[in-house]
Amino acid sequence: MIYIAGAGIAGMTLALALAKLGVKAVIIEKTKGLQPEGAGLQISPNARHVLNQLGLSSALHGLGFSPQAIDIYPFKRAKPLKSLKLGPFAQQRFDSPYIVIHRADLADILYKACQQSNLIEIHFGITGFDMITHANGLSVSREHSDGHIHEANPFAFVGADGVHSVTRTKILSGPDASYSGYTAWRALIPTSMMKAELNLFHTSLLWGPGFHAVAYPHPRRHVINIALFSKEKLGANTGKKSVAPNLPKIALTCPRFNAIIESSEGEWTNWPLYGVKTGRWHKGPVGLIGDAAHAMLPFQAQGAAMAIEDAATLAPLLANANEPQTAFATYYAERKNRVRKIISISASNGEIYHMGAPFSYARDLVVLAQGTTGHLRRLAWIYDHKIPI
Numbered sequence: 001m002i003y004i005a006g007a008g009i010a011g012m013t014l015a016l017a018l019a020k021l022g023v024k025a026v027i028i029e030k031t032k033g034l035q036p037e038g039a040g041l042q043i044s045p046n047a048r049h050v051l052n053q054l055g056l057s058s059a060l061h062g063l064g065f066s067p068q069a070i071d072i073y074p075f076k077r078a079k080p081l082k083s084l085k086l087g088p089f090a091q092q093r094f095d096s097p098y099i100v101i102h103r104a105d106l107a108d109i110l111y112k113a114c115q116q117s118n119l120i121e122i123h124f125g126i127t128g129f130d131m132i133t134h135a136n137g138l139s140v141s142r143e144h145s146d147g148h149i150h151e152a153n154p155f156a157f158v159g160a161d162g163v164h165s166v167t168r169t170k171i172l173s174g175p176d177a178s179y180s181g182y183t184a185w186r187a188l189i190p191t192s193m194m195k196a197e198l199n200l201f202h203t204s205l206l207w208g209p210g211f212h213a214v215a216y217p218h219p220r221r222h223v224i225n226i227a228l229f230s231k232e233k234l235g236a237n238t239g240k241k242s243v244a245p246n247l248p249k250i251a252l253t254c255p256r257f258n259a260i261i262e263s264s265e266g267e268w269t270n271w272p273l274y275g276v277k278t279g280r281w282h283k284g285p286v287g288l289i290g291d292a293a294h295a296m297l298p299f300q301a302q303g304a305a306m307a308i309e310d311a312a313t314l315a316p317l318l319a320n321a322n323e324p325q326t327a328f329a330t331y332y333a334e335r336k337n338r339v340r341k342i343i344s345i346s347a348s349n350g351e352i353y354h355m356g357a358p359f360s361y362a363r364d365l366v367v368l369a370q371g372t373t374g375h376l377r378r379l380a381w382i383y384d385h386k387i388p389i
């Protein structure tokens with residue numbers, strides 16, 4: 001039996017992958033129920049390949065949406081500089097589609113699949129956990145919200161408890177997450193209000209000097225998911241809701257940014273972006289996956305994908321290991337370089353998207369030169385990565 005802290009994307013994917021291999025998983029989650037924060041996720045073919053092997057393909061097909069292209073809008077440009085192909089082209093190239101999905105829908109798909117397995121237990125409302133290692137292995141205690149304490153002796157403990165992971169900081173004595181300097185502002189805007197501004201079948205990437213935005217549709221919910229990104233100091237309003245995002249004033253001189261900001265009927269959620277840098281992903285029978293191990297900037301849209309890949313890599317290793325430490329050591333060796341490379345690309349994308357003139361002119365020429373499918377060739381090493389479970 002494997003203990004997992006966190007019923008997020010990483011934790012539930014790991015439980016499903018273990019169950020597929022006949023191994024029991026117990027998930028302990030601190031919230032009282034599923035509380036998927038945030039609004040949307042892009043799920044690239046590398047992650048989809050894993051989820052398909054867990055039998056989730058038709059549920060994802062039903063609730064996700066496959067944008068036909070990514071429209072690139074440099075600052076103040078009326079028409080897209082280029083529309084980079086996705087849709088059937090990406091599906092054919094990578095054997096799995098590139099989709100966008102509401103986070104609540106993905107969480108629900110994973111949760112329902114977990115509920116259908118008699119090898120997975122999920123305990124919500126866990127107020128704390130502790131563990132000791134000894135000659136006979138590992139003893140874990142979990143505390144429920146009513147105060148009762150339950151003890152167990154799992155083969156291994158996996159911290160999938162997100163960016164501010166207690167498993168990382170307290171159990172493995174690893175570092176705290178550090179603020180990246182970037183903040184995301186997120187909102188859902190009724191599709192009808194964006195008709196004139198954005199192609200409603202495409203993902204849109206809007207660039208500006210010092211800020212950028214990503215927008216994509218959730219057609220079943222009749223909303224467009226918008227995330228605006230800029231640099232901001234942590235302050236009293238960090239993490240709070242607000243009627244308008246706090247972007248540099250120059251953003252409002254661009255009609256499209258202006259329309260997005262004005263069209264939001266609800267509130268914008270301010271979301272400070274933290275990163276995790278640690279080489280200590282495991283010790284003894286305890287390991288980390290997902291954001292707990294390597295939270296990154298979302299500018300390559302790969303954080304959840306890496307969490308899903310981690311789960312797919314670790315599950316067979318744990319299922320077949322005599323010693324958990326051997327499984328964790330192999331997992332770390334297999335994952336670390338790929339994850340580091342993606343952390344680095346995500347950070348450089350931030351610099352590229354936020355370029356001002358004259359560097360932005362050179363950037364735009366590169367976009368034109370790479371054509372409508374060059375991005376898929378350039379990023380094939382990410383999307384073509386297939387992990388068998």
Ligand SMILES: Cc1cc2nc3c(=O)[nH]c(=O)nc-3n(C[C@H](O)[C@H](O)[C@H](O)COP(=O)(O)OP(=O)(O)OC[C@H]3O[C@@H](n4cnc5c(N)ncnc54)[C@H](O)[C@@H]3O)c2cc1C
Nearest residue numbers: 006008009010030042161162290291298301302303304305
């Ligand atoms: C603005 C933004 C946009 C993004 N867009 C994308 C995208 O398009 N594509 C993509 O692949 N990634 C994207 N990401 C990244 C993605 O959201 C994360 O990488 C992903 O959610 C990580 O999953 P996780 O399961 O590791 O962590 P989480 O989803 O954070 O789950 C952690 C779980 O652990 C629980 N937990 C925490 N502490 C404890 C504890 N002490 N005990 C028990 N349980 C605990 C939490 O309640 C939570 O349920 C984006 C991120 C941001 C901020």
